Amino acid sequence: MFKFIIIPLxxxxxxxxxxxLQTMRIVFVSRGMKIIAPxxxxxxxxxxxxxxxxxxxxxxxxxxxxxxAGGFAxxxxxxxxxxxxxxxxxxLIRVITNKESQALVEYLRSKDYGVxxxxxxxxxGKVNIxxxxxxxxEIEHVIEIIQRFxxxxxxxxxxxxxxxxxxFPQRTPLLRLRPIRPFNHIRKGK
Numbered sequence: 001m002f003k004f005i006i007i008p009l010x011x012x013x014x015x016x017x018x019x020x021l022q023t024m025r026i027v028f029v030s031r032g033m034k035i036i037a038p039x040x041x042x043x044x045x046x047x048x049x050x051x052x053x054x055x056x057x058x059x060x061x062x063x064x065x066x067x068x069a070g071g072f073a074x075x076x077x078x079x080x081x082x083x084x085x086x087x088x089x090x091x092l093i094r095v096i097t098n099k100e101s102q103a104l105v106e107y108l109r110s111k112d113y114g115v116x117x118x119x120x121x122x123x124x125g126k127v128n129i130x131x132x133x134x135x136x137x138e139i140e141h142v143i144e145i146i147q148r149f150x151x152x153x154x155x156x157x158x159x160x161x162x163x164x165x166x167x168f169p170q171r172t173p174l175l176r177l178r179p180i181r182p183f184n185h186i187r188k189g190k
Contacts, residue, residue: 007054008067014051015071016078018044023079030161031089087137090160094131095146096120097153101128104149108132112169113142133160138169 021044028037051068058064095101105117108130116131134142139157146153 003058004061004063007058008061008063011051011054011064012067012071012074014047014054015068016075018047018051019072019075020079020082021047023076023083027083027086027088032161087135087139089136090133091136091139092131092133092158092160093139093142093146093155094129094158095150095153095155096122096127096129097150098122098125098127099150099153101130101150104146105130107149108142108145111145 021040025037025040025044028040051071055064055068095104097104101117105115108115113132113134118129118131120127120129132142136159143155146155
């Protein structure tokens, strides 16, 4: 029972962990995070070694092979989900519209986005090209704004590896802590 259920389950869980860490390590390397990438890689390989050791000790157990492969597949999915939630880095959004873009540009600027607007010539006539560099975690919000102003706008999104300067909205912290004011409920003079 232990050999045919518990060991494959442990292999499956170990693979989920090490493949998720592998995905994150690749992201950290691509973002130039020189300290965290090797640290994550250390734990990734340590977990992988534990999993492969169990495979080698149980070569006659086909369930271990299935658990190893299944853990890889689920680990890939989990790693992608973690990366999407972290949304590290910056992106370039390029909007091409044949509709007047001034209202969109003014709105984005009022929300503290750095926006560049260029008049250009497209295959069907005059167009406006709107460029902006934003934090990846703000992509969905900015796309909603674009589609509110022009639902048929053509846009592309690219990862940006490095940004020297820019105008960005005030960053909201991932965890908002409120100051503790224990006597807030007591009014002065009463």
